[in-house]
Amino acid sequence: MLNEWVEVSLPVTTEQEDEVAALFVWAGAMGVEVRDTTTLFAEDRGTTRVVAYIEQGTEKAFLERLNPVLAASLDQAEEELSARFRMVPITRQEWNEFWKKAFDVQRIGHFVIRPSWKEVVPEPGDTVFVIDPGMAFGTGLHATTRLVMEAIEQLHASGFRPTRILDMGAGTGILSMAAASLFPEARIWAVDNDPDAVETAAEVIANNGLADRIQVDLSWSETPVDLVLANIQRDVLLELNPLFQRNLEPGGRMVFSGILNDQIDEIREKTNLPVVRGWHEGEWELVVFEKPATGGQS
Amino acid sequence: MSSHKKYEQQLELLKKVSGKLYNRDYLLTWEQDLDTITATVELARLLSELHREGKDLRVFRSGLGVSIFRDNSTRTRFSYASATNMLGLQGMDLDETKSQIAHGETVRETAAMISFLTVAIGIRDDMYIHEGHSYMTEVGRALDDAYENKVLAQRPAVINLQCDKDHPTQSMADLSHLVGMFGGLDKLRGKRIAMTWAYSPSYGKPLSVAQGIIGLMTRFGADVVLAHPEGYNVMPEVLELSGRQAQASGGRFSQTHSMEEAFRDADVVYPKSWAPMAVMEERTRLLRAGENAALKDLEKSALAENARHKDWECNDKMMKLTKGGDALYMHCLPADISNVSCAQGEVSADVFEKYRLRTYHEASYKPFVIAAMILLTRFERVDHVIGHLLEKDKSRHVK
Ligand SMILES: C[S@@+](CC[C@H](N)C(=O)[O-])C[C@H]1O[C@@H](n2cnc3c(N)ncnc32)[C@H](O)[C@@H]1O
Numbered sequence: 001m002l003n004e005w006v007e008v009s010l011p012v013t014t015e016q017e018d019e020v021a022a023l024f025v026w027a028g029a030m031g032v033e034v035r036d037t038t039t040l041f042a043e044d045r046g047t048t049r050v051v052a053y054i055e056q057g058t059e060k061a062f063l064e065r066l067n068p069v070l071a072a073s074l075d076q077a078e079e080e081l082s083a084r085f086r087m088v089p090i091t092r093q094e095w096n097e098f099w100k101k102a103f104d105v106q107r108i109g110h111f112v113i114r115p116s117w118k119e120v121v122p123e124p125g126d127t128v129f130v131i132d133p134g135m136a137f138g139t140g141l142h143a144t145t146r147l148v149m150e151a152i153e154q155l156h157a158s159g160f161r162p163t164r165i166l167d168m169g170a171g172t173g174i175l176s177m178a179a180a181s182l183f184p185e186a187r188i189w190a191v192d193n194d195p196d197a198v199e200t201a202a203e204v205i206a207n208n209g210l211a212d213r214i215q216v217d218l219s220w221s222e223t224p225v226d227l228v229l230a231n232i233q234r235d236v237l238l239e240l241n242p243l244f245q246r247n248l249e250p251g252g253r254m255v256f257s258g259i260l261n262d263q264i265d266e267i268r269e270k271t272n273l274p275v276v277r278g279w280h281e282g283e284w285e286l287v288v289f290e291k292p293a294t295g296g297q298s
Numbered sequence: 299m300s301s302h303k304k305y306e307q308q309l310e311l312l313k314k315v316s317g318k319l320y321n322r323d324y325l326l327t328w329e330q331d332l333d334t335i336t337a338t339v340e341l342a343r344l345l346s347e348l349h350r351e352g353k354d355l356r357v358f359r360s361g362l363g364v365s366i367f368r369d370n371s372t373r374t375r376f377s378y379a380s381a382t383n384m385l386g387l388q389g390m391d392l393d394e395t396k397s398q399i400a401h402g403e404t405v406r407e408t409a410a411m412i413s414f415l416t417v418a419i420g421i422r423d424d425m426y427i428h429e430g431h432s433y434m435t436e437v438g439r440a441l442d443d444a445y446e447n448k449v450l451a452q453r454p455a456v457i458n459l460q461c462d463k464d465h466p467t468q469s470m471a472d473l474s475h476l477v478g479m480f481g482g483l484d485k486l487r488g489k490r491i492a493m494t495w496a497y498s499p500s501y502g503k504p505l506s507v508a509q510g511i512i513g514l515m516t517r518f519g520a521d522v523v524l525a526h527p528e529g530y531n532v533m534p535e536v537l538e539l540s541g542r543q544a545q546a547s548g549g550r551f552s553q554t555h556s557m558e559e560a561f562r563d564a565d566v567v568y569p570k571s572w573a574p575m576a577v578m579e580e581r582t583r584l585l586r587a588g589e590n591a592a593l594k595d596l597e598k599s600a601l602a603e604n605a606r607h608k609d610w611e612c613n614d615k616m617m618k619l620t621k622g623g624d625a626l627y628m629h630c631l632p633a634d635i636s637n638v639s640c641a642q643g644e645v646s647a648d649v650f651e652k653y654r655l656r657t658y659h660e661a662s663y664k665p666f667v668i669a670a671m672i673l674l675t676r677f678e679r680v681d682h683v684i685g686h687l688l689e690k691d692k693s694r695h696v697k
Contacts (some may be wrong), residue, residue, distance in 0.1 A: 109529075277552075
């Protein structure tokens with residue numbers, strides 16, 4: 001019989017995360033995961049959490065082995081440390097559901113995202129992308145990504161035809177690829193300030209045969225665009241907003257995702273552009289702004 | 299108080315919009331400015347009230363109220379017949395299904411031939427997506443042509459009784475109902491109105507009710523939410539204009555794939571099934587091509603897809619999520635009621651029963667909305683016409 005699992009986790013600072021993850025593996029975890037605001041199981045802002053998956057019944061042994069070494073490594077008292085652990089049992093069913101989803105083919109509207117080891121028979125009108133999970137943010141599993149994919153489809157369906165697109169915070173480059181397939185005339189910049197993401201995006205985009213359409217980079221030299229896609233957390237969106245608006249052509253649109261319900265009012269207010277579309281899924285909001293075609297915004 | 303004084307505000311509003319729609323058609327609510335929309339609702343409510351008081355509302359001594367139904371709809375047929383009869387017109391149905399090709403020259407000729415003494419032409423054409431509205435505008439153009447060339451002595455108005463894009467007589471009846479329930483159009487500001495898809499064991503229901511609702515309710519500062527399972531998209535142009543209207547009115551328009559989310563804190567819920575736009579397009583193509591076997595397959599697969607979303611039912615649990623657990627439930631009727639009209643459907647029997655009479659009231663505005671549309675398109679000074687009716691003080695019953 002297959003075992004049930006327990007999720008043992010510890011909140012850490014970003015400097016500690018590698019060390020803690022390594023010790024979790026050493027102590028016998030079957031799998032380790034680092035979570036923050038951008039991961040599938042998202043943490044609150046400012047929190048990073050290292051999670052170990054272990055078989056139910058082995059918790060005690062796991063912690064006994066782990067604790068002294070971890071306490072020494074982090075320079076903390078053992079009792080203090082054990083108080084900060086969180087243990088959540090997960091049923092096999094939940095576990096299976098999750099991993100099945102994570103490693104399965106994703107469908108978002110007419111976009112199909114498959115891992116490299118899985119074949120799909122596309123339906124007429126489908127566009128298939130190959131993206132392996134775990135490379136960078138943007139495998140189509142997260143609601144914030146899905147919302148943007150749908151928004152891109154809707155913009156296309158409503159006749160909007162951008163020619164220069166900025167995908168800021170590109171992750172795997174998934175949004176750029178979606179835009180490239182729907183807007184064959186458009187030039188696209190996929191930008192991410194995380195070098196790992198840039199590397200991943202370049203690889204994924206090349207694998208999908210879109211390297212000549214999408215320019216991937218760590219930074220962006222400003223140039224006029226008529227569509228901005230940005231799925232990043234609130235602070236970054238607000239910080240980059242002036243940059244976006246400066247380069248957005250009149251009649252151009254700006255898609256913001258990665259916004260939590262309680263942040264949407266603030267984002268709408270501070271962005272101060274007309275909203276033409278809004279979407280929400282669970283705690284996540286997406287909003288589409290439009291720069292008025294004539295005249296400025298007061 | 300004299301009737302004039304009592305209805306001063308309404309008469310003022312009618313004066314303001316007078317002539318705007320004269321000799322034109324009433325096809326899409328979003329083609330009309332806000333004053334015209336308000337005037338239509340106010341006029342419909344006024345007519346309903348006067349009718350209740352027993353007033354004779356015949357403003358025409360003769361003339362035809364022609365209807366063209368390109369599908370079966372008993373209820374709309376009755377609403378239209380009631381409206382034309384109330385205004386003094388003779389109802390007349392044109393059986394369009396028999397004339398196979400209804401385009402180009404045929405439309406031009408037919409439109410003129412049925413219109414020599416016709417005041418209004420009500421058309422219902424929601425079977426073929428991307429065609430209904432075009433057909434109505436084509437009829438309108440043909441009428442313009444015949445009128446301008448003096449073939450017709452008057453320009454009959456085309457009244458949209460439901461097309462592929464909009465269902466204005468429904469959405470305006472719904473709006474009239476909301477005005478009654480909340481006490482005024484201005485009371486809709488900030489109200490959360492959830493137009494959501496709901497499961498139905500039938501397929502091919504038109505999109506135009508949902509489109510009509512979001513295309514109209516986004517004009518009054520409300521927080522309008524459209525919810526449907528993935529794939530059940532409505533026309534992008536209607537989404538686009540709903541977003542713009544919401545922005546312009548200081549309200550909101552958003553979309554989601556969760557019925558629960560749409561219901562949460564809603565003041566009004568409108569759970570109603572429709573077919574995905576892509577299915578309607580395929581269906582239109584197959585119907586046109588007469589591919590009956592393929593149509594059956596399409597129906598089968600569409601029903602199977604529907605069945606994956608049986609949890610989209612408006613039931614007690616869903617209603618509990620709404621504001622105070624007591625949102626206003628609305629439906630254009632007939633609703634698919636679980637365990638009543640089907641095994642499982644759009645709404646549970648207990649929820650429907652609670653709101654049953656209110657949905658009847660909602661529906662009762664329809665003939666008056668149609669009558670209001672006819673008056674606004676057929677008279678240059680509707681304020682004078684109504685003023686005259688109020689003065690006349692004539693009952694429609696023999697005393
Ligand atoms: C939530 S992920 C979105 C990934 C992908 N676009 C998607 O929609 O699935 C956000 C990405 O933004 C990047 N990012 C965060 N701050 C940034 C900044 N100031 N400039 C550029 N990229 C940034 C992160 O590295 C991360 O890859």
